[in-house]
Amino acid sequence: MPETIVLGWRQYRLERSMFWRNPSAAFFNFLLPLLFLAGGGLILKGSQHDLDRLVPSIAGMSVMSTTFTALAYNIVYLRERGVLKRIRGTPLPTVSYFGGVVANAVTNAALQIGIVVLAGRAFFGIGWPQSWAALVVFVVAGVICFASLGVAFAHVIPNFESTAAYVNAVFLPVVAVSFYAFDSTSAPRFLQTIADALPLTPLIEGLSGAMVTGSSHLDALAVIALWAALGLYLAVRGFSWESRR
């Protein structure tokens, strides 16, 4: 057992050093949500009400992009390049390998949430989170949910060239619908229903409660947990170590 943890730690260290050496991945997975935060903050500068909604929305988007988007890209790339197959032929335990890979994504999510919280306090008049405990609960739930959905979604993507198309076909509409439904009181009923059933709006609501309003959102947590269960099931069940020829 300790050996498994040591090897997982080594894998994590390797993933961290590789992440920063790949500038385009670092940009898309990491800096993009922060640019949205800066841009949105400038546009909505006058209205505290809008800023109160912007910051948790960006926090939710950060969780999705550092886990769902990053892992879908990563897994497809490693599968199509044959890296997963090579690793499968070594004595590295599967748990250690995926522990390292997922921990890398989780680190990015945690770093981003940290930056968003600091920026909210420093520039957007939000103050420290109302409930640190609720923040941790929702970030953890969101990370488990979107990380497993990202791994599961990688199974659907047939080759590396089409990864961007597949990922954005999910990421952009989900972000758009969720932001709109969360921000607008006049959103059409069906759009609201769709957004509430997807995992991102519940995550943003939970983060908003934790960071801004102080209200609790157990129903939102339940929706995230359901998606997480589905994601974990599909991630494990459909996993493929090599490209389909």
Add this chain to the structure above:
Amino acid sequence: MSETAPAIEVSALRKRYGDYEAVRGIDISVRRGEVFGLLGPNGAGKTTTVEILEGYRRRSGGDVSVLGHDPESRSIRLRRRIGIVLQSGGIYSHVTPREALRHWARFYPHPRDVEEVLALAGLQDRADVRTRKLSGGQLRRLDFALALVGDPELIFLDEPTTGFDPEARRAAWETVRSLRELGKTIVLTTHYLDEAQALADRVAIIKDGRILAIGPPRELGVGAAHYRIAYRTSSGELIEHETDDPTSLLAELTAQALARGERLEELSVARPTLEDVYLELTADA
């Protein structure tokens, strides 16, 4: 298990993909310390067979033992003792060969020295370059290095020199020979006849998921065909004889020629090469 037990034992191995049967009853026994070649055209079932031995695929039937383990169990203890060079195994773009080897070395209980493995693979000068900047040949040598860093007893090489220039090929052959001298057992798949002939102690020729012939390359040649004596007559006609007794036929032919006062132009005596056997066995009837 004893040291004299075979490294690999396979009996009545079958593998079915849907309606298609890629492997149709293969029996192989690989001795410890030998280089065993699996030779056959593309799609013959070589890679499927090897990937079952490596633990990548589940068999549809038959028995398999690799170093005393069933590879299907995917035991870590077994994977610590084998090294795999895949036909197309990728590596991270943003690490260097030295970093990759150091990382890989940690997976194994008794790894080889990383610097030593870099030298063996001829990668000392490229040890600190990101792998995405390496040439195809250098990446292939890194494949070798990653398979060897755990100091495995049994090494699988799947088409190890495909795409190599002649010089890189000879270097890879030297590596295989030096591994053999260290007492390693090697399973090699190839569709190059000269490679099988140069490296393998024994060869199995596979086609359509079945073994057509198995044995030392030399004996395979003798068993399947005869000596061939060829020459040109004074009128330029090419004459070929096949015989099991080249000595007396040659004496007869040269005596006749001398009696006629002719020369046997371009006289040659050839044993059939593995290539002849291979073409004969794999020719579609």
